[in-house]
Amino acid sequence: xxxxxxxxxxxxxxxxxxxxxxxxxxxxxxxxxxxxxxxxxxxxxxxxxxxxxxxxxxxxxxxxxxxxxxxxxxxxxxxxxxxxxxxxxxxxxxxxxxxxxxxxxxxxxxxxxxxxxxxxxxxxxxxxxxxxxxxxxxxxxxxxxxxxxxxxxxxxxxxxxxxxxxxxxxxxxxxxxxxxxxxxxxxxxxxxxxxxxxxxxxxxxxxxxxxxxxxxxxxxxxxxxxxxxxxxxxxxxxxxxxxxxxxxxxxxxxxxxxxxxxxxxxxxxxxxxxxx
Amino acid sequence: xxxxxxxxxxxxxxxxxxxxxxxxxxxxxxxxxxxxxxxxxxxxxxxxxxxxxxxxxxxxxxxxxxxxxxxxxxxxxxxxxxxxxxxxxxxxxxxxxxxxxxxxxxxxxxxxxxxxxxxxxxxxxxxxxxxxxxxxxxxxxxxxxxxxxxxxxxxxxxxxxxxxxxxxxxxxxxxxxxxxxxxxxxxxxxxxxxxxxxxxxxxxxxxxxxxxxxxxxxxxxxxxxxxxxxxxxxxxxxxxxxxxxxxxxxxxxxxxxxxxxxxxxxxxxxxxxxxxxxxxxxxxxxxxxxxxxxxxxxxxxxxxxxxxxxxxxxxxxxxxxxxxxxxxxxxxxxxxxxxxxxxxxxxxxxxxxxxxxxxxxxxxxxxxxxxxxxxxxxxxxxxxxxxxxxxxxxxxxxxxxxxxxxxxxxxxxxxxxxxxxxxxxxxxxxxxxxxxxxxxxx
Numbered sequence: 001x002x003x004x005x006x007x008x009x010x011x012x013x014x015x016x017x018x019x020x021x022x023x024x025x026x027x028x029x030x031x032x033x034x035x036x037x038x039x040x041x042x043x044x045x046x047x048x049x050x051x052x053x054x055x056x057x058x059x060x061x062x063x064x065x066x067x068x069x070x071x072x073x074x075x076x077x078x079x080x081x082x083x084x085x086x087x088x089x090x091x092x093x094x095x096x097x098x099x100x101x102x103x104x105x106x107x108x109x110x111x112x113x114x115x116x117x118x119x120x121x122x123x124x125x126x127x128x129x130x131x132x133x134x135x136x137x138x139x140x141x142x143x144x145x146x147x148x149x150x151x152x153x154x155x156x157x158x159x160x161x162x163x164x165x166x167x168x169x170x171x172x173x174x175x176x177x178x179x180x181x182x183x184x185x186x187x188x189x190x191x192x193x194x195x196x197x198x199x200x201x202x203x204x205x206x207x208x209x210x211x212x213x214x215x216x217x218x219x220x221x222x223x224x225x226x227x228x229x230x231x232x233x234x235x236x237x238x239x240x241x242x243x244x245x246x247x248x249x250x251x252x253x254x255x256x257x258x259x260x261x262x263x264x265x266x267x268x269x270x271x272x273x274x275x276x
Numbered sequence: 277x278x279x280x281x282x283x284x285x286x287x288x289x290x291x292x293x294x295x296x297x298x299x300x301x302x303x304x305x306x307x308x309x310x311x312x313x314x315x316x317x318x319x320x321x322x323x324x325x326x327x328x329x330x331x332x333x334x335x336x337x338x339x340x341x342x343x344x345x346x347x348x349x350x351x352x353x354x355x356x357x358x359x360x361x362x363x364x365x366x367x368x369x370x371x372x373x374x375x376x377x378x379x380x381x382x383x384x385x386x387x388x389x390x391x392x393x394x395x396x397x398x399x400x401x402x403x404x405x406x407x408x409x410x411x412x413x414x415x416x417x418x419x420x421x422x423x424x425x426x427x428x429x430x431x432x433x434x435x436x437x438x439x440x441x442x443x444x445x446x447x448x449x450x451x452x453x454x455x456x457x458x459x460x461x462x463x464x465x466x467x468x469x470x471x472x473x474x475x476x477x478x479x480x481x482x483x484x485x486x487x488x489x490x491x492x493x494x495x496x497x498x499x500x501x502x503x504x505x506x507x508x509x510x511x512x513x514x515x516x517x518x519x520x521x522x523x524x525x526x527x528x529x530x531x532x533x534x535x536x537x538x539x540x541x542x543x544x545x546x547x548x549x550x551x552x553x554x555x556x557x558x559x560x561x562x563x564x565x566x567x568x569x570x571x572x573x574x575x576x577x578x579x580x581x582x583x584x585x586x587x588x589x590x591x592x593x594x595x596x597x598x599x600x601x602x603x604x605x606x607x608x609x610x611x612x613x614x615x616x617x618x619x620x621x622x623x624x625x626x627x628x629x630x631x632x633x634x635x636x637x638x639x640x641x642x643x644x645x646x647x648x649x650x651x652x653x654x655x656x657x658x659x660x661x662x663x664x665x666x667x668x669x670x671x672x673x674x675x676x677x678x679x680x681x682x683x684x685x686x687x688x689x690x691x692x693x694x695x696x697x698x699x700x701x702x703x704x705x706x707x708x709x710x711x712x713x714x715x716x717x718x
Binding site: 156160161163165169173174175176177238239240241242243244 | 449451452453454455544546547548549550567570571573575579582583586
């Protein structure tokens with residue numbers, strides 16, 4: 001990684017961190033200005049992040065997922081990007097308070113983990129892999145939003161049910177809005193990760209002559225897909241909503257985290273980003 | 277100097293029988309209060325009339341004459357003598373009048389403290405006054421200031437953000453569950469006064485339809501007619517839970533009317549859409565276990581009362597902060613008012629000219645080092661006499677203008693023309709903004 005890339009990564013992390021602090025201040029002092037400033041920092045971080053990624057891509061000439069740090073950085077980028085887009089549509093101001101720390105955590109993970117730069121490999125130059133990476137990352141980022149919405153829902157519901165209202169009661173939006181955010185995330189995220197899985201299998205079949213290797217990441221991925229499939233089905237079929245849907249979204253994303261972060265760090269699996 | 281006077285009555289000083297008399301007469305734009313503009317003792321005037329208050333604000337050079345003229349007019353409207361009306365009226369003068377107007381605009385004086393309608397009502401009343409040309413330099417500035425103070429209080433404190441009645445609290449909660457009440461259906465179980473109030477409040481907040489269930493059908497039909505709703509039989513009550521979203525229960529029944537099991541069974545048919553129970557009956561109508569069902573929320577009268585008390589405590593705290601802002605702003609207005617005198621204006625005009633002159637002379641002399649003392653002296657004298665001659669006519673004009681209304685106007689113009697008030701730019705911006713606002717409103 002050369003110096004300017006490192007610089008971009010540091011600047012991005014700092015901008016995200018300042019944005020996060022802004023969003024935390026916003027919880028205490030609900031003033032539009034504070035929110036706008038925090039949002040601005042996040043947006044600036046996203047632009048610097050995008051520039052950095054663009055430089056990286058032009059350098060390695062493949063998707064920026066060749067090392068674990070790159071992967072985490074790309075995931076942070078996808079989370080912030082989806083948040084910025086969803087915020088424009090939904091305008092749930094407090095959402096930033098829950099989402100931005102996630103981005104900071106992934107940026108820090110990205111810089112804390114040593115990444116071996118692997119030689120330019122033909123393995124990464126495939127249409128299917130590009131599609132797999134793009135859809136999986138955006139899909140997972142949207143599920144990260146659903147995860148935040150789920151936590152917000154549980155917090156808000158507990159206050160309404162128990163009739164004890166804390167600081168967050170006025171800050172958090174209505175249950176209806178949080179539940180529909182859960183649903184919208186599901187309807188966008190599920191098709192994306194489904195395409196991601198299919199393209200992943202096609203790619204694996206083409207490269208390793210076999211679709212399935214029984215490695216932990218593959219198994220957990222299928223579990224993730226099933227969780228969201230069940231949630232979507234139950235929502236549509238019997239009208240699951242509210243607390244249960246929120247809990248499912250939280251579980252789903254937790255499994256994603258284990259799959260994505262846990263297996264990469266702990267296991268040297270077939271699918272590991274380090275090995276490719 | 278003219279005095280600012282505010283005479284009025286409100287829900288604290290006058291019973292509804294008296295307030296309604298004024299409310300009816302004053303809404304009419306051709307009503308007797310329009311005569312304020314013709315009263316000789318008054319210079320500028322403005323009046324505000326809502327169902328809870330009536331305020332007459334004016335400036336007058338002769339304090340006692342002005343007050344008795346306005347009280348006399350009000351007594352005519354009331355149809356009694358001035359002394360019969362006096363106990364219901366309050367009279368504020370100068371700073372106190374300014375403060376009172378600010379408090380009204382900020383909704384600190386309202387029956388429901390923090391309710392937002394009053395500001396709009398003042399703006400409407402002010403537009404009428406400007407159309408009738410009864411307001412002048414002082415009241416224009418005062419009313420514009422009251423709008424910006426109200427805005428300031430609204431953004432700096434949380435005075436307007438909490439509900440202080442049971443119905444408000446219930447609606448606020450409903451909005452935290454449903455986001456908006458448009459398209460929702462409310463079921464009233466029992467048709468008492470409380471239920472009526474709640475129904476009114478729900479409808480005004482957007483609830484689409486009211487369904488009424490009552491043991492005696494006549495009463496249910498009467499309420500249904502009043503709210504343009506429908507009725508449902510007592511035995512079909514539980515079935516109705518499939519369709520409605522908000523239930524207000526207020527029967528005198530000694531036993532619970534709905535059990536948790538009855539509610540749980542209907543949730544599947546509702547596809548788990550949330551249900552919000554408001555149980556204002558004592559003893560309670562709804563099984564408390566209902567609150568444990570997913571997507572069902574139950575609040576009884578004590579729960580709601582708890583919210584109301586919490587909100588009242590918060591408002592009390594916020595109101596103290598608002599009072600502080602108002603006191604500071606009233607002082608600022610007083611400061612401005614003092615500048616509307618001839619002498620201070622002339623003084624600051626001279627000061628400003630002298631500052632400009634000195635600065636320019638210093639600049640020039642620093643470039644011309646070869647000048648003799650005599651020549652420097654000559655330049656000083658030259659510039660001094662130029663400034664003096666230039667200012668002579670404007671100052672004479674200001675001194676000679678004798679009519680008060682014109683004097684206020686010319687002084688105001690002079691201060692603007694020569695930019696004598698440091699905070700002027702800022703205020704002007706505000707005023708532009710406000711006139712834009714009122715354009716939008718009209």
